Amino acid sequence: MTITPRAREIADAALQLLEAEGAEGLTMRRLADRLGIRAPSIYKHLPDKEALETAIISIGFELQTAAFETALEGSADPLAALASAYREFAHANPHLYRLMTERELDRARLTPGVEARAALPVHEAVGGDPDLARATWAFAHGMTILELDRRFPPDADLDAAWRRGLEAIHSATPRRRGR
């Protein structure tokens, strides 16, 4: 779904609200407060709350794509660079990260192409093997969300766990000529 400029402003404000107050803090009333309008006015720009959330998620994919691009600039180890960028993105925007990952995606309502654009660099970094790319995403998402939810023991060395997993993936990655 493409979106009017005003709807985009509203979604930007919603993202700020989401990160400031968490998922339960994201209500139409509070969002309206933040915008200086009344809640029913929002419905003139976005049909319902789901559309609002999907608009936020589209912004999230754009931010993630940008983070990946920055991370890859002049990096000698693309996989490690993307993994760090992924982890840092989630820690910088934990509520957004949860919103983006903890549910089924209503892809028909996303800005077209945003999801695939965000995923592309990972596919390239593992040499184009789609199965390995999915396994890599699963590992990264698992580490990230379990860390955000504090599911590892408090004394766990998560840097070491990330390293151990990336090593394993690296050793399973097909080599290109010249590497």
Next chain:
Amino acid sequence: MTITPRAREIADAALQLLEAEGAEGLTMRRLADRLGIRAPSIYKHLPDKEALETAIISIGFELQTAAFETALEGSADPLAALASAYREFAHANPHLYRLMTERELDRARLTPGVEARAALPVHEAVGGDPDLARATWAFAHGMTILELDRRFPPDADLDAAWRRGLEAIHSATPRRRGR
């Protein structure tokens, strides 16, 4: 937290309700209906809804532990056996699996030891390396929850992605004498 027999009956019914109707279906009123009592009566046995949820999660860990034990009996490849059992457990009890993983755990309210007992076989299967065990759990959880939430493309070969990831982990697992 340990629990009275009646509270355990209530938690068992709550688990059935959860799997039948999903997380939003799990309300004190509907649970009471299923038990043939009124909602306020539940509060004589469990202090609040969080205690109910934590009791369900404790049961979940017990079920998972049992599933792991069955899977390991006479298996030549413990890691593969545990991975299959993990995946099957989640698919057989998807709402329970989400409840168990998609939030911070209130460990003080769990039945003591249940979480560690469920995790132990995985630690053993990767040769006792705690970092590799965490990476393995992250991979398995990531695959599982992304699959439950239909986040992979519909044509993705998820068996192949599981295999690819487990291969990578296996090649990173320290060998024991005689293997």
Next chain:
DNA sequence: GTCTATATCAAGATAGAC
């Protein structure tokens, strides 16, 4: 594009009697 007023609903939880 924004407003006021309101419909609609359903949740968790408590008091106090039996």
Next chain:
DNA sequence: GTCTATCTTGATATAGAC
């Protein structure tokens, strides 16, 4: 251990005027 009655809260969303 269960009941009835009720409090309290707060959410999404619509109608219709300006």
